Amino acid sequence: MTTRINFNGEIGPDAFISVLDHGFLFGDSVYEVVVTQNGLPCFMKEHLRRLRNSADGLTLTIPWSDEKIMEQVARTVIDAGNSESYIRIIVTRGMGDLDIDPTSCSNPELIVLVTELKNYPASSYEKGINVALVSIKRNAKDTVNPGIKTGNYLNNVLAKVESNHMGAQDALMLNHQGHLTECTTSNFFFVCDGRVQTPSLSCGILAGITRDVLLQLAQENGILIEQGEWPPESLAKAEEAFITGTVKKVMPVTHLDGKPVADGQPGPVTRRLMRLYDSALEMEGKGSA
Numbered sequence: 697m698t699t700r701i702n703f704n705g706e707i708g709p710d711a712f713i714s715v716l717d718h719g720f721l722f723g724d725s726v727y728e729v730v731v732t733q734n735g736l737p738c739f740m741k742e743h744l745r746r747l748r749n750s751a752d753g754l755t756l757t758i759p760w761s762d763e764k765i766m767e768q769v770a771r772t773v774i775d776a777g778n779s780e781s782y783i784r785i786i787v788t789r790g791m792g793d794l795d796i797d798p799t800s801c802s803n804p805e806l807i808v809l810v811t812e813l814k815n816y817p818a819s820s821y822e823k824g825i826n827v828a829l830v831s832i833k834r835n836a837k838d839t840v841n842p843g844i845k846t847g848n849y850l851n852n853v854l855a856k857v858e859s860n861h862m863g864a865q866d867a868l869m870l871n872h873q874g875h876l877t878e879c880t881t882s883n884f885f886f887v888c889d890g891r892v893q894t895p896s897l898s899c900g901i902l903a904g905i906t907r908d909v910l911l912q913l914a915q916e917n918g919i920l921i922e923q924g925e926w927p928p929e930s931l932a933k934a935e936e937a938f939i940t941g942t943v944k945k946v947m948p949v950t951h952l953d954g955k956p957v958a959d960g961q962p963g964p965v966t967r968r969l970m971r972l973y974d975s976a977l978e979m980e981g982k983g984s985a
């Protein structure tokens with residue numbers, strides 16, 4: 697496994713950031729996680745759009761063009777030379793005064809971290825995972841909006857710690873209205889009465905790129921996915937559940953709070969959507985999507 701880090705254009709095995717960078721001091725940064733297929737970064741246009749949108753949400757101006765960022769990503773991927781890559785693109789506020797006010801930071805930093813893509817074990821896809829409903833709430837939309845992907849993930853870290861204590865692989869969070877939102881680094885879907893349902897963006901979630909691709913694939917293939925607001929009680933009747941994310945792809949959730957979802961096996965709708973998403977990734981790897 698080779699890890700290469702590109703720090704403002706300089707590539708090396710590691711990189712060191714100033715402790716005066718507000719990304720370090722206050723979590724004042726934004727990031728994206730991208731994976732490659734056949735060595736090509738997948739859904740790059742969508743990730744860069746979301747990176748800019750997140751930066752806008754923090755009034756952080758990204759001074760580099762998409763082409764410039766893509767060039768740095770390509771250089772780093774080639775330099776690392778892994779067969780498939782995990783790519784983390786980070787833009788921090790940059791160095792400034794030891795003060796929360798970001799106006800003293802005039803030079804954002806661009807970091808592109810590339811390492812070997814480690815897939816989740818096959819058993820996670822064959823048997824599914826256990827997700828726990830945790831007491832930690834997803835951030836309210838009028839705090840650090842969950843719709844923007846900032847470098848401040850502490851709420852999700854706490855949710856993950858809680859799910860670890862509950863013996864689960866991930867945590868499902870509610871919002872302050874008591875509606876289902878998402879997991880710590882993935883979006884959540886469930887199937888009830890044969891209908892696929894997922895919390896809408898208005899619940900306060902990240903607009904996942906995998907989620908978007910899946911919504912589109914479902915539409916093209918005649919599978920209806922409803923977006924809405926659901927209390928956790930709706931999960932009592934769930935026939936299937938799954939999560940989506942760039943690294944996890946489409947992963948079945950066969951246990952909720954340790955109790956089986958229906959027969960505790962990945963269901964037919966989940967399996968179909970897993971296949972559809974794998975085909976979409978293959979297309980990305982051919983550069984033809």
Ligand code: PDD
Binds near residue numbers: 729903940941
């Ligand atoms: N996480 N929700 C949250 C809170 C996330 O952090 C992520 C992504 C998603 C899924 O988004 P996407 O399909 O675009 O990956 C949903 C990345 C993978 C991470 O932080 O590692």
